[in-house]
Amino acid sequence: MASSQTKHPMKPDADGLITELRQTLGKMEVALGAIADAIAWTDENGRIQWCNGSFDRLVGRRHIEVLGSKFIDLVPLECQGQSVLPENHPLSMILKSPTSASGIYEFQQADRRLVLDISGRYIRLPEHQASAVIMIRDITELSKAKELLEKEIAEIVRLEQERNHLRAREIEIAKQVQSKFFPQKAHPLQTLEYAGDCVQARSVGGDYYDFLELAPGQLGLALADVSGKGISAALLMANLQASVRSQCSFAVDDLDRFLQAVNRLFYESSQPTHYATFFFGRYEDATRRLCYANCGHNPPLLLRGNGTVERLKATATVVGLFKQWDCLIEEVVLASGDTLVIFSDGVTETTSEAGVEFGDERLLESLRANCHLPVSALLAVIVADVQQFSGPEQGDDRTLVVARAR
Numbered sequence: 001m002a003s004s005q006t007k008h009p010m011k012p013d014a015d016g017l018i019t020e021l022r023q024t025l026g027k028m029e030v031a032l033g034a035i036a037d038a039i040a041w042t043d044e045n046g047r048i049q050w051c052n053g054s055f056d057r058l059v060g061r062r063h064i065e066v067l068g069s070k071f072i073d074l075v076p077l078e079c080q081g082q083s084v085l086p087e088n089h090p091l092s093m094i095l096k097s098p099t100s101a102s103g104i105y106e107f108q109q110a111d112r113r114l115v116l117d118i119s120g121r122y123i124r125l126p127e128h129q130a131s132a133v134i135m136i137r138d139i140t141e142l143s144k145a146k147e148l149l150e151k152e153i154a155e156i157v158r159l160e161q162e163r164n165h166l167r168a169r170e171i172e173i174a175k176q177v178q179s180k181f182f183p184q185k186a187h188p189l190q191t192l193e194y195a196g197d198c199v200q201a202r203s204v205g206g207d208y209y210d211f212l213e214l215a216p217g218q219l220g221l222a223l224a225d226v227s228g229k230g231i232s233a234a235l236l237m238a239n240l241q242a243s244v245r246s247q248c249s250f251a252v253d254d255l256d257r258f259l260q261a262v263n264r265l266f267y268e269s270s271q272p273t274h275y276a277t278f279f280f281g282r283y284e285d286a287t288r289r290l291c292y293a294n295c296g297h298n299p300p301l302l303l304r305g306n307g308t309v310e311r312l313k314a315t316a317t318v319v320g321l322f323k324q325w326d327c328l329i330e331e332v333v334l335a336s337g338d339t340l341v342i343f344s345d346g347v348t349e350t351t352s353e354a355g356v357e358f359g360d361e362r363l364l365e366s367l368r369a370n371c372h373l374p375v376s377a378l379l380a381v382i383v384a385d386v387q388q389f390s391g392p393e394q395g396d397d398r399t400l401v402v403a404r405a406r
Contacts, residue, residue, distance in 0.1 A: 037137045044130035046071050046091055058136060060110050071134065077105040090118050094132045098122035115143040171203045187213040189285045192334070194221070194403035195376045197383055206233025207344050207397035208241055215252045217285040223401050224278040225297070225344045239269055240276055251282055255329050259293055266320035275321035279342055288334050288405060293327045295319050298345050303367055305337030334405035339371050346396035353391040362389065375402045
């Protein structure tokens with residue numbers, strides 16, 4: 001009869017488990033020791049129970065001297081040049097709260113001053129013992145790089161502010177210079193009163209108007225809109241103004257010759273893509289005749305004393321775009337009470353916040369409603385009407401010349 005044998009479960013090998021645990025702890029010790037950040041574990045009294053090699057190197061002590069020492073004594077801190085009091089030390093705050101804490105501090109090592117990023121957390125052990133784990137990262141080089149970067153940024157900001165100041169000053173000077181390009185005084189006539197205004201979208205712009213005394217009893221009325229905006233348009237405007245004023249003596253007897261000369265000079269002194277729309281009229285005080293050329297410009301409105309309206313349509317293409325260029329000269333006679341309004345496209349193309357243009361018809365309505373006013377007052381009302389109609393942003397220069405026959 002076969003004997004039966006009872007099998008008993010194998011008892012765990014306690015020595016083997018202890019050996020395995022020691023090996024695991026050893027590996028963890030090696031791994032934590034290889035970390036660049038300093039790590040320390042303290043008891044509830046702030047005495048170091050364990051730390052890695054990086055912590056030993058940070059405080060400059062042997063490992064055997066570190067264990068059991070008070071963390072605060074080994075790592076005295078400063079913040080913004082002031083010593084951190086023991087009760088304000090991050091470890092004290094962690095153990096007191098209990099909570100976590102972090103911050104940037106300074107630490108005087110033996111041979112150099114370090115900037116440390118310190119963070120820690122409160123831990124309650126199973127035996128109900130309080131403790132804290134502190135991690136310290138040396139950010140000295142990072143802090144130096146940040147400080148250097150901040151200085152460089154501050155210098156860039158300073159230089160940019162300086163450039164902006166100089167640019168603003170230059171623009172202000174340009175604005176003052178350009179203001180001198182507009183008429184500085186009126187030339188009184190017996191049969192005509194007139195006024196003009198330019199409201200620029202920027203500090204300087206490309207609209208131009210002028211009143212030129214061509215000869216006794218002869219007045220030149222000019223209004224132009226140069227292509228482009230801002231400084232570049234202002235330079236072109238100055239170019240055109242110089243051409244007009246240097247050649248205006250021809251306009252006394254030969255308006256076509258004058259305009260040919262203006263086109264040629266503007267063409268030769270500007271880029272191929274640059275041009276200007278241009279209206280020029282020669283008014284003769286004795287005869288009330290206005291001989292004019294409209295070079296691609298918005299047709300001026302002539303409101304007759306009887307209420308009818310005439311539009312002085314284009315007689316030529318724009319100036320400065322073509323070397324070979326021709327224009328026709330037209331003529332109208334202004335009777336007493338007739339009102340002429342010459343304007344740039346910035347007036348009629350002004351848009352409301354809803355995107356609706358002011359347009360020729362609104363300009364004509366404003367003219368009809370206020371034509372009883374003196375020309376200076378009439379001009380001011382039209383400018384105000386356009387401004388009230390427009391949105392908050394002015395996209396283009398607005399230039400107006402108003403003339404009325406007496």
